[in-house]
Amino acid sequence: ETGVTQSPTHLIKTRGQQVTLRCSSQSGHNTVSWYQQALGQGPQFIFQYYREEENGRGNFPPRFSGLQFPNYSSELNVNALELDDSALYLCASSPDRIRGYTFGSGTRLTVV
């Protein structure tokens, strides 16, 4: 197992810009979820993809979008960045929709 790898580890963007965060999951992990974690709080669910289709979404606006690819990689795209988007973004993958997630170490996004 190679684990879950996220890139970049840190990123600084300006308000109004767009950002793409990347995640490489373990082979065979058909489910990937993205979370936003503000400092001192628990992770907040953004959305989940199963076999390349979104099958669950949290309370995040449409400017948060994602993609999952056949090679078990995925992306989180955020348009029109706001200062409140500054957070740790976590990617988590699972072999299916039931078993435990393997989390990456996250991307720390700072919006200035």
Place this chain on the structure above:
Amino acid sequence: DAKTTQPNSMESNEEEPVHLPCNHSTISGTDYIHWYRQLPSQGPEYVIHGLTSNVNNRMASLAIAEDRKSSTLILHRATLRDAAVYYCILRDDNAGKSTFGDGTTLTVKP
């Protein structure tokens, strides 16, 4: 959304058992109960999960109430490396949602 409630913090002595409670009174029939823990500057680490029956693995045990409205994560012998924030979450197989609460910060004293 189904929600979990955990105490903000708990303390334990090293080598003693720890029981971390979680309430999930609005759990639905398709929700699996998962536990994760998180160290500073790291992503959460999977600990254990279950649906209705109690579960054991090399890290911990999970005791699930008969009505499934609460559960308890049991660390049989706490070590200093078990100090972390522990999250109890519900994973909905149908809706594809997983809701984290604020977690319990576990402090282990030598």
